[in-house]
Amino acid sequence: MTGISGARIGMVLGTEDVTPTVFWFAVSAGASVQLDDLVVVETLKPDGRPVRFYGLVDNVRKRHEGVTFESDVEDVVAGILPASVSYAARVLVTRVDPENFIPPQPGDTVRHARGDDLKMALSADKMGQASFPGGLLADGQPLPLNFRFVNGESGGHINISGISGVATKTSYALFLLHSIFRSGVMDRVAQESGGRMAGSSGGRAIIFNVKGEDLLFLDKPNSKVVKKEAEASANKGFAGDRYALLGLPMTPFRDTQFLAPPRAGAAGSAIVPHTDQRSEGVTPFVFTLREFCANRLLQYVFSDAGSSLNLGFVIGNIEEKLFRLAGTQTGGGTGLKVDDWQVDLSETPPEDLEFGDLGGVNLRTFEQLISYIEFKLLEDRDGEGDPKWVLKQAPGTLRAFTRRLRGVQKHLTPLIRGDLSEAEANRYRPNLLSGAQLSVVDIHNLSGPAQMFVVGVLLRQVFDHKEKYGRQDTVFVVLDELNKYAPRDDGSPIKDILLEIAERGRSLGIILIGAQQTASEVERRIVSNAAIRVVGRLDLAEAERPEYRFLPQSFRARAGILQPGTMLVSQPDVPNPVLVNYPFPAWATRGDEVDDLAGRNVVEVGDDWLR
Amino acid sequence: MRIRLDPWPVDTQDGQLTLKPFAGLVFNAETEVWAAIAPREIPSRLRRVLVVDGKPRMEARLLLDDEAGGLSLAGFGAFVAGAVDLCPHGTRQAELLEVAAQRVLAYSSESAATVRAERLSPRNPHTGRLEYTPHVFSGSGLEGAKSKVQRLMLDAEAELSHRLASALPLDDSDPNALPDTLVLQDGPVRIGGAGRAVLGYVKTLHTDYLGADRIGLLGTLKPGERTPVLRFRVGDQGGEQGSEGREQRFTWYVRLCDPPFYQHPLAGVMRLEMHAPEDSDFVPRGVLDIANLSGRLLCKLASQPHKDARAPQNLIPTAALEQAMGRAMGSAELVTRRIRSHLARELGHVALEGAVA
Numbered sequence: 023m024t025g026i027s028g029a030r031i032g033m034v035l036g037t038e039d040v041t042p043t044v045f046w047f048a049v050s051a052g053a054s055v056q057l058d059d060l061v062v063v064e065t066l067k068p069d070g071r072p073v074r075f076y077g078l079v080d081n082v083r084k085r086h087e088g089v090t091f092e093s094d095v096e097d098v099v100a101g102i103l104p105a106s107v108s109y110a111a112r113v114l115v116t117r118v119d120p121e122n123f124i125p126p127q128p129g130d131t132v133r134h135a136r137g138d139d140l141k142m143a144l145s146a147d148k149m150g151q152a153s154f155p156g157g158l159l160a161d162g163q164p165l166p167l168n169f170r171f172v173n174g175e176s177g178g179h180i181n182i183s184g185i186s187g188v189a190t191k192t193s194y195a196l197f198l199l200h201s202i203f204r205s206g207v208m209d210r211v212a213q214e215s216g217g218r219m220a221g222s223s224g225g226r227a228i229i230f231n232v233k234g235e236d237l238l239f240l241d242k243p244n245s246k247v248v249k250k251e252a253e254a255s256a257n258k259g260f261a262g263d264r265y266a267l268l269g270l271p272m273t274p275f276r277d278t279q280f281l282a283p284p285r286a287g288a289a290g291s292a293i294v295p296h297t298d299q300r301s302e303g304v305t306p307f308v309f310t311l312r313e314f315c316a317n318r319l320l321q322y323v324f325s326d327a328g329s330s331l332n333l334g335f336v337i338g339n340i341e342e343k344l345f346r347l348a349g350t351q352t353g354g355g356t357g358l359k360v361d362d363w364q365v366d367l368s369e370t371p372p373e374d375l376e377f378g379d380l381g382g383v384n385l386r387t388f389e390q391l392i393s394y395i396e397f398k399l400l401e402d403r404d405g406e407g408d409p410k411w412v413l414k415q416a417p418g419t420l421r422a423f424t425r426r427l428r429g430v431q432k433h434l435t436p437l438i439r440g441d442l443s444e445a446e447a448n449r450y451r452p453n454l455l456s457g458a459q460l461s462v463v464d465i466h467n468l469s470g471p472a473q474m475f476v477v478g479v480l481l482r483q484v485f486d487h488k489e490k491y492g493r494q495d496t497v498f499v500v501l502d503e504l505n506k507y508a509p510r511d512d513g514s515p516i517k518d519i520l521l522e523i524a525e526r527g528r529s530l531g532i533i534l535i536g537a538q539q540t541a542s543e544v545e546r547r548i549v550s551n552a553a554i555r556v557v558g559r560l561d562l563a564e565a566e567r568p569e570y571r572f573l574p575q576s577f578r579a580r581a582g583i584l585q586p587g588t589m590l591v592s593q594p595d596v597p598n599p600v601l602v603n604y605p606f607p608a609w610a611t612r613g614d615e616v617d618d619l620a621g622r623n624v625v626e627v628g629d630d631w632l633r
Numbered sequence: 634m635r636i637r638l639d640p641w642p643v644d645t646q647d648g649q650l651t652l653k654p655f656a657g658l659v660f661n662a663e664t665e666v667w668a669a670i671a672p673r674e675i676p677s678r679l680r681r682v683l684v685v686d687g688k689p690r691m692e693a694r695l696l697l698d699d700e701a702g703g704l705s706l707a708g709f710g711a712f713v714a715g716a717v718d719l720c721p722h723g724t725r726q727a728e729l730l731e732v733a734a735q736r737v738l739a740y741s742s743e744s745a746a747t748v749r750a751e752r753l754s755p756r757n758p759h760t761g762r763l764e765y766t767p768h769v770f771s772g773s774g775l776e777g778a779k780s781k782v783q784r785l786m787l788d789a790e791a792e793l794s795h796r797l798a799s800a801l802p803l804d805d806s807d808p809n810a811l812p813d814t815l816v817l818q819d820g821p822v823r824i825g826g827a828g829r830a831v832l833g834y835v836k837t838l839h840t841d842y843l844g845a846d847r848i849g850l851l852g853t854l855k856p857g858e859r860t861p862v863l864r865f866r867v868g869d870q871g872g873e874q875g876s877e878g879r880e881q882r883f884t885w886y887v888r889l890c891d892p893p894f895y896q897h898p899l900a901g902v903m904r905l906e907m908h909a910p911e912d913s914d915f916v917p918r919g920v921l922d923i924a925n926l927s928g929r930l931l932c933k934l935a936s937q938p939h940k941d942a943r944a945p946q947n948l949i950p951t952a953a954l955e956q957a958m959g960r961a962m963g964s965a966e967l968v969t970r971r972i973r974s975h976l977a978r979e980l981g982h983v984a985l986e987g988a989v990a
Contacts, residue, residue, distance in 0.1 A: 088953065088956060089953070090940070093940075094940075097949050098726070098727070099726075100933075101719050101720050101723040101724065101725055101726055102719055102727055102950055103727055103949050103950060103953050104717050104718075104719070104726070104728055104729045104950065104953050104954070104957070105727075105953065
């Protein structure tokens, strides 16, 4: 049994119902109680044994006591009418120890939960070595999160909801990553597992950057963090900066790599990353034409394959054909050699075809691949197509298929190249699982179909890799705008892979840290599989949807007024969500936040901008 | 025909439709000019105003019978006297002072039965004390117990007023000795309380101290204005020696609000009363001071008709005090239930034994 350490702040009220899950207490004179304060109450059973109730304050109110009329307030303030102010707070019980669900007794003393009581209130005693800081409570104490509910051992996945811009979902996801990697929790849990896990050295994170170039500076210190943290701790009356309170270093991410798609250009042009603010340290990534076929990536080109059964059939069939074609390739190179393309029969033969030996054609661009497929489906044999490719599908379906391919051709041409040497292909192949600990994949410059393609392909690669090698090294995937990639109502190949990650990923060590503006528009199974759910500022209408039922009513109302930097965090160990704030990022989140003086001077930065 | 409305609600004990003339003599004390006097500011010297009131309650009537078969009356009652402490300048919050109930077992002096308080007083260790102090009253009237409780309450009120108020210098030579604490006490001031800054206020006018030639002024008073101070003797029956009453009093009238046209012309008029020294015929400076500030002070404390049926005379602090006193005495229903169960437990077996025998 732990000792009660906090100061007495009030007494359980007898004029409101006292229940084992919710009760009110009268706040003592001189005490100050605010929302989210954690409190403890001890009551004695008739046999003399104590029962403790741990909970958090979810409502506070004051009113004049003993006056009848609302206008009496003027007389009270004028000093004519004697009245006292009644100050009461409502507590949502988070834990009863031992589990005797009796109500507390009116008149029982309420105290602030501190020290051991705080750990009990937040179930930190159950977490043991697996707890890592998930932010600061209102009084400056860190909120422990259970890593076993993050890494897939007991549960997995984190889901963050909130309005764009105000809810700062990405910032909180990054803070959680920072906390996971730098608090040492991965190493502690790995140690406890007896060597079956690799700890933070084996942990990886993949972040898809979907908005601006916000995440391309995570390895740079933030020039504002020291000032912002000093302000924040002065405002809140904390003893030190919030990083120190959380036990985390105030440093940017280390061991990072930045991947960006190449700029569009003519075939054979140089490959340079398509970024505007940062160019050094960013690696462009491309897929080779041969890999495209060999790895069955065609399905990720189509975001609406489910709209027609026949179309899905054609895609599957062509994918299979391309896979076989890739299997017959001999020799090096990244293109595809085909020997059955009678170019002179094509309606619109590509201009820069390269003819190989024996009249074969070397496909070196995505456009040529499409032309070849068009030929096989629609033009071969006087317009009937190659029967093995057509498989008796109606010409209308085939045309729909090629029309869609032509539609995305412009977007995918820079990404899928067949004109690279093998050395180049190796250099520019996205390397998410053996490169740096933190990989940022910048896809914000890509068009919608290309974003879908990149996310789908990379997630599939990660998933396939983990299926082969098992879960010992945890991979965190941070993906914003889940409602776009896994919409509730429509299907897409990316939704399938995200669903697989959500449902099976936790046993493979792939953890999805997903975020979206509105959880109600995301596939339900993805949201419901997240063990830890976080809510920032919400639209009040959105907050009333069933996806947010895990928030008590008072919290749903509060979700409408949350400020940037505060989140409601719900985890399986604690039945009620807890409000936390988290520190200002120690890493730059914009080009102009980069701390110029940390290693580089202004001229160098200027050079970067001019280049 | 003109119709006027009695300002008091119908369940108030006496209405205020007619006034009974005062039998004794009333003298001009302040001035010979019978005209309204405008209110003055409350001097900053006055730091505290205490509004004192009391409340009696009968909780049970008892019939005691002794072994010889004689019957007598008794009763359980409770009373409370308390005060509201406020600053007339509004510099601090008003507070309740000494609001604590006392319980009384009032029994007739003619009772032959020996009253053993501890057998009659119900106690309950779980919910606090409910212990009745025995007090004897003379006579055997049905209302004896009730008036005993009332008497005790009035005494407690008078004691509280006397204790809380500043001393009133009846000597005019020292201006610094003027009071800084004034007590407003419900009803006329009590016999024997002279020398203190206690101001009695009479909410309901029953007696006409002014006579036909003077009473017209009351109808023309503006809110806050007062009449000049008068002097009379309490209990003066007029005429012969020996019937001239016991104590000298100062009195004046103040209007608290503009009455609605349909009400009694004296609605909103309050009579105020203070002790007067026996041997002088002038108004001491302290009394004059209080008379001057009384208009402003009482207008400030006057309540609104929609909040209090006895507005404006039932002052705002008094209404709050009455509520607090009611609470201090506890729920009447609960108390009666406990008395019943106590008597059943303590005395019930006697009846049973008698029945068996």
